[in-house]
Amino acid sequence: MIKGQYLSGRMLLAMPGMFDPRFERSVNVLCVHDEHGALGINIGEVRQGVRFHEILEELDIAPGVAPDCDVLNGGPVEPGRGFVLHSPDWGGAETIDVVAHDGVLCKLSASMEILRAIAAGQGPSRWVMALGYAGWGPGQLEEEMRQHGWYAAQGSREVLFETRAQGRWVAAWKAEGIDPALLVPETGRA
Template identity: 30%
Template sequence: MSSNLMPGTLLIADPFLKDPNFARTVVLLCEHQEEQGSFGFVINKLFEQTLSELIPDISLPNIPVYFGGPVQLDTIHFVHELPHLIEGSMQLRPGIHWGGRFDQVVTLINSGQIDPGKIKFFIGYSGWNTGQLQQELKEKSWILSEGNARLIFKEAEQDIWKVSLRNMGQDFAMMANFPIDPSLN
């Protein structure tokens, strides 16, 4: 089970996961180390401020920022499809890269050289201590899937959770329509 936990893996929240930080979310796993823990970013939870509101050096308005998770909400992170433009990034999966030189990103955005649809910014991140994510997998809090660039960069954030489940086949597609609270059914 934990052998599937590699960079670029998607953690799709079980339909009945109640944690308000992760209910109906999809997390892009960026790093997993058995002895040190794991971290990634919620890719489908829009933050209330734009990038230019958080980083005054950004001149292009309306670039969305996503709530990456509840850890270190004073940090900005990014994933992108632009390794040829952004130095120092790490490939998570084909077409999905994490990080790189932020000063370079600011310059490229301000000069119009970056398509905002090919980069996604996050405030904070999702983190798990040693063994914590493995325990959550045993409890069936998460469904594992492979990440893909189309889902991360092209799909509307409100559709990512449902599309992620549907992409996994018929058995999981039914889960996409489960009510948030089955007792209200």
């Protein structure tokens, strides 16, 4: 990676043989990556035993027209904090653009406002919810990439919004033109 080149808007794919088992087959949408570090939301793993309506009810929000869908395991940092990755057709006061090479990949919201809007049928047209996030300090992600931990794929709206969580890792590799079955868990040394 070239100094000053940041990876916001990309999908960070765990390489086979990932040194941290918490991230095996992980697909993280990199929402922020700059000189201060990085923040990503894992979209490749469902949080077992948690449904969207349960979250709304815990927050005293009537589910209304919201579908009762899976909630994702967004990462090991602040695992009780909710995040919504969504289409750019909705934005609130606490919403940030996740910008990819070809424009806005999605938006990231972490407010009660978006949950109320989804329940009322006035939210974004496409969205996924996750609990927790993955975070890296300054230079940490770059070091993990040098250690064969991650591959930075192009951000894909199709992978994010049209692919089931369990299939996103394979779909993201295939979108890159790579057959993940051919990847090896180790790198060579010259």
